[in-house]
Amino acid sequence: DTGVSQNPRHKITKRGQNVTFRCDPISEHNRLYWYRQTLGQGPEFLTYFQNEAQLEKSRLLSDRFSAERPKGSFSTLEIQRTEQGDSAMYLCASSLRTGGWETQYFGPGTRLLVL
Amino acid sequence: DQQVKQNSPSLSVQEGRISILNCDYTNSMFDYFLWYKKYPAEGPTFLISISSIKDKNEDGRFTVFLNKSAKHLSLHIVPSQPGDSAVYFCAASASDYGQNFVFGPGTRLSVLP
Numbered sequence: 001d002t003g004v005s006q007n008p009r010h011k012i013t014k015r016g017q018n019v020t021f022r023c024d025p026i027s028e029h030n031r032l033y034w035y036r037q038t039l040g041q042g043p044e045f046l047t048y049f050q051n052e053a054q055l056e057k058s059r060l061l062s063d064r065f066s067a068e069r070p071k072g073s074f075s076t077l078e079i080q081r082t083e084q085g086d087s088a089m090y091l092c093a094s095s096l097r098t099g100g101w102e103t104q105y106f107g108p109g110t111r112l113l114v115l
Numbered sequence: 116d117q118q119v120k121q122n123s124p125s126l127s128v129q130e131g132r133i134s135i136l137n138c139d140y141t142n143s144m145f146d147y148f149l150w151y152k153k154y155p156a157e158g159p160t161f162l163i164s165i166s167s168i169k170d171k172n173e174d175g176r177f178t179v180f181l182n183k184s185a186k187h188l189s190l191h192i193v194p195s196q197p198g199d200s201a202v203y204f205c206a207a208s209a210s211d212y213g214q215n216f217v218f219g220p221g222t223r224l225s226v227l228p
Binding site: 004006033035040041042043044045048056058091093101103104105106107108109 | 119124146147149151156157158159160161164166204206208210215216217218219220221
């Protein structure tokens with residue numbers, strides 16, 4: 001399977017705990033994106049990487065959120081001191097930027113529930 | 116301030132008929148538009164796209180129309196099949212303003228047998 005994979009698929013945690021999610025993009029894709037989706041809404045952009053460089057961060061990404069893509073392959077998204085408002089589906093997408101327009105391909109998501 | 120709007124939260128269509136899903140946007144800098152389909156417990160799946168240099172793009176049963184002057188696009192599915200029942204998201208990006216996509220809230224399509 002050469003699609004985008006995300007782990008874990010589900011995470012339940014208590015308020016104040018730290019959580020980390022992993023995304024493995026399609027292997028030849030140089031761009032990786034993180035989105036958050038809540039019920040009844042479309043995905044909202046959080047941040048993206050081109051290779052290992054983090055090029056853009058949304059205002060939604062508070063100081064408690066950090067993302068890395070250390071070797072330009074997989075990425076991790078960490079949320080520190082989780083809050084109930086962090087409960088959402090966290091989606092990862094990857095794309096191949098070759099100039100012009102690009103299409104992003106999404107993974108299945110990690111559903112986070114903060115109690 | 117929603118830059119991409121999908122004003123119909125849900126739509127029901129009979130199998131074999133046409134489904135028309137609509138999307139409006141406010142940012143005139145958007146120049147690339149995509150439709151994604153999402154089943155429960157899965158990530159969005161890319162369906163079809165259109166750039167601002169075109170007004171129509173077709174792929175099998177799916178056709179996307181773009182009306183730049185009205186800042187409106189639509190997705191036509193003909194004929195509709197029960198397997199098309201899903202949530203459909205419209206997304207837009209502006210190539211000169213970064214690479215993130217802006218998504219609409221989605222329209223839930225139900226195709227009735």
